[in-house]
Amino acid sequence: MKNSVVIIVPYFGKFPNYFNLWMESVKYNSKIDVMFFTDIKKPNSIPENIIWTKMSFNEVQKRASATIGFQVSLSMPYKLTDYKPVYGEMFGDFIKNYDWWGFGDIDTIWGDLSPIINEKHLTSFDKILELGHLTLIKNTNNMNHLYKKHVNHAWNYTEAFKTNFSYHFDEGGGFSFIARQNGCRIYSQYPKNMSFADIDPNKEAFHLAYNINKFSYVFIWKKGTLKGFWIDNHKIQSRDFTYIHLQKRSMEVLVDDYSRGFIIIPNKFLPIKGNFVNKDFIINASRLAPKIEEKRISKLSRLKEKTLSDVRRKFIQRINKIPVNGNEVYFGTELPKY
Numbered sequence: 001m002k003n004s005v006v007i008i009v010p011y012f013g014k015f016p017n018y019f020n021l022w023m024e025s026v027k028y029n030s031k032i033d034v035m036f037f038t039d040i041k042k043p044n045s046i047p048e049n050i051i052w053t054k055m056s057f058n059e060v061q062k063r064a065s066a067t068i069g070f071q072v073s074l075s076m077p078y079k080l081t082d083y084k085p086v087y088g089e090m091f092g093d094f095i096k097n098y099d100w101w102g103f104g105d106i107d108t109i110w111g112d113l114s115p116i117i118n119e120k121h122l123t124s125f126d127k128i129l130e131l132g133h134l135t136l137i138k139n140t141n142n143m144n145h146l147y148k149k150h151v152n153h154a155w156n157y158t159e160a161f162k163t164n165f166s167y168h169f170d171e172g173g174g175f176s177f178i179a180r181q182n183g184c185r186i187y188s189q190y191p192k193n194m195s196f197a198d199i200d201p202n203k204e205a206f207h208l209a210y211n212i213n214k215f216s217y218v219f220i221w222k223k224g225t226l227k228g229f230w231i232d233n234h235k236i237q238s239r240d241f242t243y244i245h246l247q248k249r250s251m252e253v254l255v256d257d258y259s260r261g262f263i264i265i266p267n268k269f270l271p272i273k274g275n276f277v278n279k280d281f282i283i284n285a286s287r288l289a290p291k292i293e294e295k296r297i298s299k300l301s302r303l304k305e306k307t308l309s310d311v312r313r314k315f316i317q318r319i320n321k322i323p324v325n326g327n328e329v330y331f332g333t334e335l336p337k338y
Contacts, residue, residue, distance in 0.1 A: 005031070076164065085147040173330075
């Protein structure tokens with residue numbers, strides 16, 4: 001691959017309990033670097049393509065304000081999701097030798113990313129994909145400042161960076177629309193042809209997001225490949241996936257030697273033992289999915305949410321017709337909701 005690629009991950013807090021499994025999956029995508037900026041102690045053993053840079057959250061806050069040009073609202077690490085499109089400029093001194101940079105999440109397991117990140121795509125496009133769990137940006141001055149462009153019916157950065165509420169500026173409703181309306185050459189994968197498994201966090205079993213189908217999946221990762229299995233018309237079906245995104249899902253790790261591969265069911269990582277790919281296993285794995293408890297928000301929590309900044313955000317959203325369901329509108333699976 002002629003082009004060089006780095007995924008930028010500022011991270012503060014506690015790693016997922018399957019972080020070692022994620023690192024193992026990164027190791028097999030050796031032509032892609034992952035650059036951490038964190039105050040977490042470096043693990044004893046990490047793949048050669050993971051770069052560990054010591055940086056405090058306070059330093060990241062200062063970088064964000066200095067880069068953007070005003071005092072930003074960034075009191076908690078979760079708010080960093082809105083700042084992902086700024087990473088190319090924020091960490092420009094670290095990535096100047098790369099042709100592409102990107103942002104991604106670590107609540108994932110990578111398979112073979114080459115169907116997404118390959119020489120053809122890297123030479124033909126300015127932006128690859130549009131979701132926060134993996135998006136790539138060409139490392140040029142124009143693309144690194146693209147987040148500052150204003151377009152109709154999308155958040156602009158001055159609004160998104162002045163309150164601590166999440167605007168999902170990195171995705172639909174923000175940066176995705178900005179890129180599309182500014183003539184960027186974008187490689188997109190729309191719901192029916194997504195190579196990745198974006199798991200719906202509102203479903204107990206493994207269902208793909210954006211209502212692609214009603215199948216329940218199980219997955220197996222082995223030596224850099226990720227394969228999904230489901231039952232259709234009483235027959236087992238399967239295909240390769242580039243990665244799986246396990247957002248907002250607790251997982252139990254029951255794998256000791258993860259280098260030999262592992263099975264992923266809705267609440268566990270399991271060791272590979274014998275021929276697991278049979279109907280009973282797939283059906284029972286879906287039935288073992290953890291129940292999603294209904295969220296109960298106290299009156300105090302509701303009062304905390306009704307701050308002036310939140311009221312202002314919702315007012316701007318309605319007036320400027322910025323969809324709440326930005327990704328669904330971007331992909332054309334739903335009409336806008338305000």
